[in-house]
Amino acid sequence: MKVTARLIERLSTYRRNLQRQIPGAKTRIYSHELAALVGETPALVRRDLMTIGFTGSPAHGYDVPGLIAKIAELLDPPGGAGIALVGVGALGRAILRYFHRVHPEFRFVAAFDTSPDKVGQVFDGCPCHALDDMEATLRQKLIAFGVIAVPADAAQVVATRLVRNGVRALLNFTPERLQMPPGAYVEDVDLAASLEKVVFFGRLGATHAACPGADMAGPESCAANQDAYASDLPSANS
Amino acid sequence: MKVTARLIERLSTYRRNLQRQIPGAKTRIYSHELAALVGETPALVRRDLMTIGFTGSPAHGYDVPGLIAKIAELLDPPGGAGIALVGVGALGRAILRYFHRVHPEFRFVAAFDTSPDKVGQVFDGCPCHALDDMEATLRQKLIAFGVIAVPADAAQVVATRLVRNGVRALLNFTPERLQMPPGAYVEDVDLAASLEKVVFFGRLGATHAACPGADMAGPESCAANQDAYASDLPSANS
């Protein structure tokens, strides 16, 4: 089974979108339906499900609960993942709140910050420790995953401390490229670069009539779904 | 010039990392130096600069201020971009604060929320309006870019309203796949999927010794830079 990051990302959205359907309304789904749900092609959906070894039937498509279970088996760690957050600033707190409310399956079991008035507080169920307690806390709670939401200059230092104490993968909100030992994984979320893309392609779409096709080609969602826009959407006026 | 989203993303990080260097310390840079700075290959850096039509000299490499200027010319809209935020919850406020502090070049000129106690307030320099004022405000301030940080169910409705009133590109923090008219651009930031990747590949790295190479191949940063880790890093103990 060749597992790429893109595949994991898509599996995650498959599951999320399947769960979002009214439960029980549809216990089976065709590749083209799931594809429409997540904005991919039916062929890719079929290939992905083939890749993870989940098979459907030509007659009824794929079994929804079974697929959700299969994805869970693949993605979810057996005991539930304990995650640490470093940096309880505005971004850090937003992350804690967001996951606490929307994705409680990700358990943030410890946060770390330098600020004395944050240490000791509990943010959305996650206790904030002093940075000095990091080593002890990480080892005691067997934390294997970390989220870095500190200023860029501190990122590498923090990352190094995390991986030295059992953390094996990081979500990095810093623009810094982190040096990691082999085997460790870093997923970067670069908000500035993302917004930069928005501004660039938005400007493009304005000038030329086009994102797609000709010359300066915009990607992804850009003009995907040329069909069925406009009038027959959930109306939003007034 | 064939411009892809990946290219824009890299250009953004090239610039950010060049600017982060002590100004004036280095007015020229070689492709392999820039590559090391951003975690890419020298060949890709050269290809990217070639793509945007920026040339260096074999003797001295690329001119740093010139390159920064060239990227700015390409990425930055002439008048500065006016951006709107919809959804001033925890995530929305964090976004406002983050960009206000770290990237003030992105000007958030209006925010929108349903909650009456937020309307009228100013968050990090960005005034919050009622959702009903969206149409007027967007048109009056000529806002062309939007950031969606509302609950998933509201995302499509909000997106539709935005693009109907002049917004041409969106940054979408919702897992919802937005239906857009052709020419409009959506950049998705899926925090749950990102964390899911972290958990998955972190777990992999634990079990097998490997992310790279064999069989279940992890991507990106995973074990990139096997060199120079460990002891000679900015020390972080105690």
Next chain:
DNA sequence: GTCACGCTGTGAACTCATTCACAGTATAGC
């Protein structure tokens, strides 16, 4: 019972992105 349909599973084709590899060239050293 038989037929036609529409779906899955998948090898092969294709497209896009990255890396290789080297010709061309400007400098520094001798």
Next chain:
DNA sequence: GCTATACTGTGAATGAGTTCACAGCGTGAC
């Protein structure tokens, strides 16, 4: 001035990732 060096610019090779296209099959209609 001439040679060795180290880099850029870029066509070609490679390698992912995605889509095509179709064989195979279970189901519903008649």
